[in-house]
Amino acid sequence: MAIYGLQQKDLKYSIHLFEMDGCYRVLYCVITLLALATLIICLENNDQHRDVEEKITYNGDQVLRVETVNSKQRKKIKELENQGLIEKWFTNTTSVDIMVKKDNSEIVKNTLKNGSLLFDVFIDDIQRAINEENPPINEDESELSGRQGHNLTFERYHKIHDINKYIDYLSQEYPDIVEIETIGKSYENVPLRVIRIKPDQNATDVKAIWIDGGIHAREWIAVSSVLYLINELIYNRDSLESHMKNIEFHIIPILNPDGYKYSHEKERLWRKNRNKQSANSCIGADLNRNWDYHWGETGASKYSCAEIYRGVKASSERETQAVVQYIMKNPNKFKGFLTFHSYGQYILYPWGYAKRVPSDHKEVHRVGQAMATAIKKATSNEYTVGNSATLLYPAAGASDDWAKGVAKIKYAYTVELKDTGKYGFILPPSEILSTGKEAFAAVSTLANEISSEK
Numbered sequence: 001m002a003i004y005g006l007q008q009k010d011l012k013y014s015i016h017l018f019e020m021d022g023c024y025r026v027l028y029c030v031i032t033l034l035a036l037a038t039l040i041i042c043l044e045n046n047d048q049h050r051d052v053e054e055k056i057t058y059n060g061d062q063v064l065r066v067e068t069v070n071s072k073q074r075k076k077i078k079e080l081e082n083q084g085l086i087e088k089w090f091t092n093t094t095s096v097d098i099m100v101k102k103d104n105s106e107i108v109k110n111t112l113k114n115g116s117l118l119f120d121v122f123i124d125d126i127q128r129a130i131n132e133e134n135p136p137i138n139e140d141e142s143e144l145s146g147r148q149g150h151n152l153t154f155e156r157y158h159k160i161h162d163i164n165k166y167i168d169y170l171s172q173e174y175p176d177i178v179e180i181e182t183i184g185k186s187y188e189n190v191p192l193r194v195i196r197i198k199p200d201q202n203a204t205d206v207k208a209i210w211i212d213g214g215i216h217a218r219e220w221i222a223v224s225s226v227l228y229l230i231n232e233l234i235y236n237r238d239s240l241e242s243h244m245k246n247i248e249f250h251i252i253p254i255l256n257p258d259g260y261k262y263s264h265e266k267e268r269l270w271r272k273n274r275n276k277q278s279a280n281s282c283i284g285a286d287l288n289r290n291w292d293y294h295w296g297e298t299g300a301s302k303y304s305c306a307e308i309y310r311g312v313k314a315s316s317e318r319e320t321q322a323v324v325q326y327i328m329k330n331p332n333k334f335k336g337f338l339t340f341h342s343y344g345q346y347i348l349y350p351w352g353y354a355k356r357v358p359s360d361h362k363e364v365h366r367v368g369q370a371m372a373t374a375i376k377k378a379t380s381n382e383y384t385v386g387n388s389a390t391l392l393y394p395a396a397g398a399s400d401d402w403a404k405g406v407a408k409i410k411y412a413y414t415v416e417l418k419d420t421g422k423y424g425f426i427l428p429p430s431e432i433l434s435t436g437k438e439a440f441a442a443v444s445t446l447a448n449e450i451s452s453e454k
Contacts, residue, residue: 055267056267056268056269058125058268060102060105061100062100062105062121062125062126063098063099063100063121063122064097064108064112064120065421066098066117066118066119067095067119068094068096068117073115074096076111080098085104085111086099086100087099088307089424090343090421097421097424123423126269129423129426130268133157133426135156149165149168149169150162150165150166152166154224154227154231154433155432155433156429156432157220157224157264157429158224166227167253168180170195170234177197177198178195179195181193181194183322184322186258187273187276188258188274190257190261192252192319194252194326195250197251198248199245199248200245200246203246208247208249208336209249210251210334210403211226211229211249211338212251212339212340213226213227213252213340214226214257215256215341216271216272216288217256217259217273218271219343220260221342221418222340222341224432224435225340225432225435225438225439226251226253227253227436228432228435228436228437229439233249242451243444243447244447246447247447247451252323256319259271259284262274272286272309275317275318277304277312281304282305282309284309285317286300286306286307286308286310286311287399288341288398288399289308289311289396289398290310290314290317291315291324291398292315292324292397292406293401293406294353294354294396294397294401295313295397296314297353297354297397298353298396299352310397323399324402327403328407334403334409336409337411337412338413338443338446339400340415340417342425342427343420343424344416344421345382345383345384345417345418345419346385346415346416347368347372347413347414347416348386348387348388348392348400348415348416349413349414350404350412351387352388352396354396355389356387357387360410363410364412365385367411367445371383371413373445374441374442378438378440388400388414399414400413411446411449411450417439418434418435
C-alpha cells in the first residue's frame with residue numbers, strides 16, 4: 001500500500017526513525033533540565049558563598065575617645081569625618097568616640113597628635129569584641145524552646161525570629177493582659193507589632209505610656225532592655241507595685257526590624273532602616289531624624305549616604321508613619337513616651353532640634369532626675385539628665401520632639417542606656433540583665449509620677 005508516494009516498508013522505516021528521534025528529543029530535554037538544575041544550584045551556592053564573603057568584618061578596626069574641648073578641635077574631627085577617615089559613634093560637649101578603620105589608623109592618629117588632640121583607645125579590635133559579644137545558642141536554650149515555646153533569655157542577644165516566637169507565646173499564654181496589634185509593616189514587609197499590656201480591671205482613669213526600642217539597628221541592648229521590661233510586666237505581675245498595674249503600656253521592642261535583622265546577618269554596626277529611595281541613593285534613613293517636627297533642621301543630613309539621613313520628607317518612612325498613626329488615634333491617653341537607645345547613660349528630654357527647652361522643662365527635668373535616682377538605687381550606675389541638644393548635640397526630627405511637640409505628651413524622654421564607652425554599641429551579654437533592670441527602674445518611676453497626677 002502506498003501513502004503519498006511512500007511504500008509500506010518505507011513508511012515503517014520512517015516511523016522507526018521518528019520514534020528514535022522522539023527518544024532522542026526526550027533524552028535531550030532530560031539532559032537539558034538536569035544541566036539547568038545543576039546551574040541553578042551552583043548559582044545559589046555561589047550566592048550563598050558571596051553572602052558569607054560580603055558579611056562586613058571589622059578586623060583591626062578601633063574605637064578612640066578623643067577629647068574635644070574647643071571649637072578648633074571639633075572642627076578637626078569634622079574634617080576627618082568629611083574625608084571618610086572616621087565614623088562618629090558618640091559625642092558630647094567634652095569628647096567624641098570615633099571608629100577608625102585599620103587602613104586609616106595611622107593617618108588618623110598622626111592627624112590627632114599633630115592637632116594636639118588627646119585620645120585613648122577604647123576598643124582595640126572591634127571584630128574581636130563582636131566575636132565575643134553573642135555566644136551561640138547552647139543545648140539548654142534549645143531544650144527551653146522545646147519546653148515552653150520560645151528560647152528567649154537575658155543571657156544573649158536574640159534575632160527577630162526568637163523575639164517573635166516570644167511575643168506569640170505571651171499572647172497565647174496571657175490573653176487577659178496581653179494584646180498584640182500589627183500597626184504597619186516595614187520597608188521589607190516585616191510586621192510592626194505593638195504589645196499592649198492591659199491595666200488591672202479595677203483600674204480607673206487609665207493612662208498610657210508608649211515605649212519603643214531598636215529604632216537604631218545596632219543598638220541591641222535597647223531591644224533586650226525593652227524585652228526585659230515586658231517580661232517583668234507580665235511574668236512578675238503579682239509582685240508589681242500598684243502604679244505599674246494601673247498603667248496601660250504600649251510597647252514595640254523593635255521599631256526598625258529590617259535594620260536589626262541586617263545588623264545580625266550582614267553588618268553588625270548598621271544604624272538606619274533598609275529603605276532604598278531610588279536607584280541612585282544609598283540604602284536607609286535614620287528613623288530618629290524622620291519625624292515631622294522641625295524635620296530637616298540642625299543635626300540631620302539631606303544626603304542619603306549619611307548615617308543621620310533624614311529621609312526624602314518628614315514621616316517618609318513606613319516605621320515612622322505606623323507609630324504616628326497609632327498614637328494619633330488617641331493621643332490624649334498617652335502621658336509618657338520613652339524611646340530606648342544606646343549608649344552614654346543619659347536621660348534626655350526635648351528639644352533636640354535646638355538648644356531650647358519646653359515651658360514645663362522644670363517638671364520634666366524633675367521626673368527625669370527621679371528616674372536617674374531610681375536607676376542608681378537599682379544598679380549603682382549614674383545617668384545624666386538634661387536637654388538633649390545641650391548635653392549631646394542637636395538632632396532635628398527626633399521621635400521625642402515629635403511626641404512632645406505634636407502628640408503633646410508631657411513626659412517624653414530618650415534614654416541612652418549603658419555604657420559610657422568602654423564597649424559602646426558592642427555591650428557584652430553579661431550586661432543585659434543589669435541594663436534591663438535600669439530600664440525597668442526608669443519606667444516604674446515614670447509610671448508612678450503619671451499615676452500620681454490628677
